[in-house]
Amino acid sequence: MSTPASLYKTLNNYILDGMPCDNVNNVTINEKNKLQWQVANCLHKGYWENVNGDLNVLYELREIWISNFIKNANPEFTYNFKIQDINGQKILVHEINKL
Numbered sequence: 001m002s003t004p005a006s007l008y009k010t011l012n013n014y015i016l017d018g019m020p021c022d023n024v025n026n027v028t029i030n031e032k033n034k035l036q037w038q039v040a041n042c043l044h045k046g047y048w049e050n051v052n053g054d055l056n057v058l059y060e061l062r063e064i065w066i067s068n069f070i071k072n073a074n075p076e077f078t079y080n081f082k083i084q085d086i087n088g089q090k091i092l093v094h095e096i097n098k099l
Helices: 004-014 045-050 055-073
Strands: 025-030 034-039 077-086 089-098
Touching (some): 004 055, 055 089
Antiparallel strands (some): 025 034, 034 089
16 A cells, blocks of 8 residues: 555445445545545434434544554555534545655
8 A cells, every 4th residue: 555545445445434326435636645535424423413422522533543544554644634614514524645
């Protein structure tokens, strides 16, 4: 796994974010040293809300897991996560970057 795209593909073999028809993950940047994807529709949100769970906890746990996955898969890369508010909608933005 020597490119951001190959790390992203491997990551998606471990994390289930719906089927391709669910259109959950949208790659917005795919470059030699950087891959960015956005999640506009979190499929897990409803399950957490049904049990009064804090979505921030879900996102924090995912960030820790993915960050360590990327670091252990290839330490030449880092993972970054942020939540953007666009017109009142929370957009989850993920990036894999080469150091």
